[in-house]
Amino acid sequence: MKIKKQNLEKMLIKIFMKHKLDKDHAKLCSDALINAEFVEAYSHGLSRLKMYCDRIQKKLINPKPKIKDIKITNSISLIDADNSIGFVAADFAIKKAIHNAKKTGIGLVGIKNSGHYGLSGYYAEQAVKKNLIAMIFTNAPPAVAPHGSLKSLFGTNPICFGCPSGSKIPFIFDSSISMINRGKIRFAARENKKIPENVALDKFGKPTTNAKRALQGVQLPIAGFRGSGLAWMVDILSGVVTGGNHAGRVKDPFDDFSGPQNIGHLMITFKSNIFNIDFNKRIKENIKIIKKLPKIKKVKKIFYPGENKFLKFRKNKDRLINLNKKTQQELKALLD
Amino acid sequence: MKIKKQNLEKMLIKIFMKHKLDKDHAKLCSDALINAEFVEAYSHGLSRLKMYCDRIQKKLINPKPKIKDIKITNSISLIDADNSIGFVAADFAIKKAIHNAKKTGIGLVGIKNSGHYGLSGYYAEQAVKKNLIAMIFTNAPPAVAPHGSLKSLFGTNPICFGCPSGSKIPFIFDSSISMINRGKIRFAARENKKIPENVALDKFGKPTTNAKRALQGVQLPIAGFRGSGLAWMVDILSGVVTGGNHAGRVKDPFDDFSGPQNIGHLMITFKSNIFNIDFNKRIKENIKIIKKLPKIKKVKKIFYPGENKFLKFRKNKDRLINLNKKTQQELKALLD
Numbered sequence: 001m002k003i004k005k006q007n008l009e010k011m012l013i014k015i016f017m018k019h020k021l022d023k024d025h026a027k028l029c030s031d032a033l034i035n036a037e038f039v040e041a042y043s044h045g046l047s048r049l050k051m052y053c054d055r056i057q058k059k060l061i062n063p064k065p066k067i068k069d070i071k072i073t074n075s076i077s078l079i080d081a082d083n084s085i086g087f088v089a090a091d092f093a094i095k096k097a098i099h100n101a102k103k104t105g106i107g108l109v110g111i112k113n114s115g116h117y118g119l120s121g122y123y124a125e126q127a128v129k130k131n132l133i134a135m136i137f138t139n140a141p142p143a144v145a146p147h148g149s150l151k152s153l154f155g156t157n158p159i160c161f162g163c164p165s166g167s168k169i170p171f172i173f174d175s176s177i178s179m180i181n182r183g184k185i186r187f188a189a190r191e192n193k194k195i196p197e198n199v200a201l202d203k204f205g206k207p208t209t210n211a212k213r214a215l216q217g218v219q220l221p222i223a224g225f226r227g228s229g230l231a232w233m234v235d236i237l238s239g240v241v242t243g244g245n246h247a248g249r250v251k252d253p254f255d256d257f258s259g260p261q262n263i264g265h266l267m268i269t270f271k272s273n274i275f276n277i278d279f280n281k282r283i284k285e286n287i288k289i290i291k292k293l294p295k296i297k298k299v300k301k302i303f304y305p306g307e308n309k310f311l312k313f314r315k316n317k318d319r320l321i322n323l324n325k326k327t328q329q330e331l332k333a334l335l336d
Numbered sequence: 337m338k339i340k341k342q343n344l345e346k347m348l349i350k351i352f353m354k355h356k357l358d359k360d361h362a363k364l365c366s367d368a369l370i371n372a373e374f375v376e377a378y379s380h381g382l383s384r385l386k387m388y389c390d391r392i393q394k395k396l397i398n399p400k401p402k403i404k405d406i407k408i409t410n411s412i413s414l415i416d417a418d419n420s421i422g423f424v425a426a427d428f429a430i431k432k433a434i435h436n437a438k439k440t441g442i443g444l445v446g447i448k449n450s451g452h453y454g455l456s457g458y459y460a461e462q463a464v465k466k467n468l469i470a471m472i473f474t475n476a477p478p479a480v481a482p483h484g485s486l487k488s489l490f491g492t493n494p495i496c497f498g499c500p501s502g503s504k505i506p507f508i509f510d511s512s513i514s515m516i517n518r519g520k521i522r523f524a525a526r527e528n529k530k531i532p533e534n535v536a537l538d539k540f541g542k543p544t545t546n547a548k549r550a551l552q553g554v555q556l557p558i559a560g561f562r563g564s565g566l567a568w569m570v571d572i573l574s575g576v577v578t579g580g581n582h583a584g585r586v587k588d589p590f591d592d593f594s595g596p597q598n599i600g601h602l603m604i605t606f607k608s609n610i611f612n613i614d615f616n617k618r619i620k621e622n623i624k625i626i627k628k629l630p631k632i633k634k635v636k637k638i639f640y641p642g643e644n645k646f647l648k649f650r651k652n653k654d655r656l657i658n659l660n661k662k663t664q665q666e667l668k669a670l671l672d
Contacts, residue, residue, distance in 0.1 A: 072610060072611070072612075073440060075411060075440070075442055076606075104411070105444075106411055106442060106444050108441075108442050108610070110610075112611075133577065148631055148637075149631055149635075149638055150629070150630040150631060150632050151629045153625075153629060159566070161572075173569050175566075222563070223558035223559050223563070227558070227559070230509070232509065232641065233497040235622070236497075236499055239622075240615065240618045240619050241608065241611060243613045246618070248625065270412075272577065274408060275414045275446040275577060275578050276406075276408075277576075277577070277578075279576065282576045282582070283572065283576050286572065289583040290482050290489060290568075293482060293485035296484060302483070302485055303484070304568065
């Protein structure tokens, strides 16, 4: 079944409002989910809708959060998200980080008592549109084993960096430190599809391409000890520093209903021309030089991070949105 | 030949002073090089001494730099290092970053017109000792091909993150985004040793374990497009943002005497307890939990980043320092 964006948006807002979110918060959630569908990050889109609603119903996500905005300095803020849905916490926080950077040149915002917020790049984009550079870190439920250990503890802990590109398409690097996004494994498990080789082990430590077995096992970090170190860094920046959960205590939103997630995030923003240079001119030149490099066979074009997602967004934004059977059933049940 | 630390230090200071550095700058350089030997990062130690001296003699490194400390705000500074040797620029900059963070909670310091400064972790440690969190980025001469391209352009562009660990040994993650440090390939080439498989290609794009051929070819980034994206991020943060060279224009210090390097660095520092938590208590717990995880076969202990280097430092710091023949000859020639 295919559906118009406007109609899907109405349905999603209705569903979130039925789950007691205010209208503006419901709209934020709907926007983030639809954006994920447009950029074809399906693992962060509608496939998560039921999970969010389940957690609200079980009182693990607070639909009416009293978000505390704790001012540390004009540059630095701590946001206590009061177990809000992650989308709402992250949107509040990036706006604060933008405000602080615009006012003082730099913003540092820690967020605690938050939840899964979808794609980091979605928030980085907001800052980039204001001519800021943004770095965003978040931890996540255990998925990746620390180097040398047999047990998952780190999340896929994405590292996100965004900056203006000097053109319409922002430079947004947003990558998990695992060989594969956990959401992609979930999505494959849901759709009964295989996952690539060498990205995960089953619970006995054996390599597997079976998505369900991979979910019970361990995901592999990129580049051994280097990826493990990056994951540890992200756990410290987003969890240890902010007062959020850390060291494997972030609960899996799909499987663990024993309490709220209390995910932590950290956002760093600063003015791209803070050091008295013409950033847009310099980055444009940087990208131009790299794009002109000789290419390996079969590569027609070198893309900068974020370009691909943007092109998908542009391709899809005026088209009908495809709803698979499972999603149709879930939407129907949530609307009833 | 083995030599006492004190005697090596005297020799190095004498050599740098002969090359017109002030005594305090000569001492800084000597300290950094000896530290690299102690932590067994030989590619960043004495094997580079002659290169630094050559570049001073060819007037590509300025032995008497007039370093400009440009205040942007109380948190933010731009350092124009006036083509100083990298050690001097980085030491000046980290002290500024510490000062700014102590004063306002956060420090952001951009450095331009700098050069190769050895190990990022060496500077991060200074901030960590003051209970700060530090992130340090620097670009470097072309070594790694952007994803999809056939030509080296990114440096090995290390990402460095340091924080207190709640114990004597600081948490210092300091990793290049290439499969192998370029310094290690240089060191292998110098010593006629092989390099591991799957870390580099020769100039024709073929895999090689020959260090000299690898230096003429391309190094592989970690994790394909992810490592390439991280390298690009570091080039932007350290080069594009600061006014330093970028997009492959940083000159190779060993091979290219056509001008100064104009490397850029970026340092971000902030108070570890800025969000009203007891950071040392939380990080201690974090590390304890991870160290207690079940281990894979033959792994006796899980190390956190920086622990291994610190243990090497402790083991070596009171021992005699080994000088190989080539280094002995170089030292002798530089002292003559």
